[in-house]
Amino acid sequence: MEIDQQKLRQCFGAFMTGVTIVTTTDSHDKPIGFTANSFTSVSLTPPMLLVCIDNGSENLNAYIKGRGFAVNVLASDQQDLSSRFASPIADRFEGIAWQNSALGFPIFKDVAASFDCTLEQAIAAGDHTIMLGRIDNFSSADKLGLGYHRGQYFTRGDTA
Numbered sequence: 001m002e003i004d005q006q007k008l009r010q011c012f013g014a015f016m017t018g019v020t021i022v023t024t025t026d027s028h029d030k031p032i033g034f035t036a037n038s039f040t041s042v043s044l045t046p047p048m049l050l051v052c053i054d055n056g057s058e059n060l061n062a063y064i065k066g067r068g069f070a071v072n073v074l075a076s077d078q079q080d081l082s083s084r085f086a087s088p089i090a091d092r093f094e095g096i097a098w099q100n101s102a103l104g105f106p107i108f109k110d111v112a113a114s115f116d117c118t119l120e121q122a123i124a125a126g127d128h129t130i131m132l133g134r135i136d137n138f139s140s141a142d143k144l145g146l147g148y149h150r151g152q153y154f155t156r157g158d159t160a
């Protein structure tokens, strides 16, 4: 069957998600990160999650050949951060408050939750690569998350 990519993209967009920023460090120890909504919880025992990264990413090797990565689950007031980390800006971290996780990956201030992962496996999957992470540390705050649906951000609009 011939697949209409635009229609498929729209169809995927019908699925409401949260928004994350996946971070790691490159070979020069520089922090890097990108916005991702392909985050999925995978397993409690052992604790695992996954994120899919586009094979076209300039930093693909830093993620899929590195030690691991952190997943920042964005809070409802962090839409600007999401846009920034999805844009072609030279230094996405400039002027942004963050600190290193125990494993040494960037965690942003005031996120709804974060996961600190070692890379368990990088699985080739079409034009993306599935990054399967083993969760070493995690943290959750009492905050509403940022939502994404059909190309637009949304929030629940009530209190956590």
Ligand SMILES: Cc1cc2nc3c(=O)[nH]c(=O)nc-3n(C[C@H](O)[C@H](O)[C@H](O)COP(=O)(O)O)c2cc1C
Residues within 6 Å of the ligand: 019, 033, 034, 035, 036, 037, 038, 039, 052, 053, 054, 056, 057, 058, 059, 082, 083, 085, 086, 087, 088, 148
């Ligand atoms: C809400 C949202 C979700 C996204 N989800 C993903 C994703 O799951 N995987 C991915 O590779 N890119 C995703 N992107 C696109 C990347 O954030 C964007 O292409 C970014 O520029 C890639 O970073 P890079 O230039 O460092 O490769 C998403 C963008 C937005 C706005």
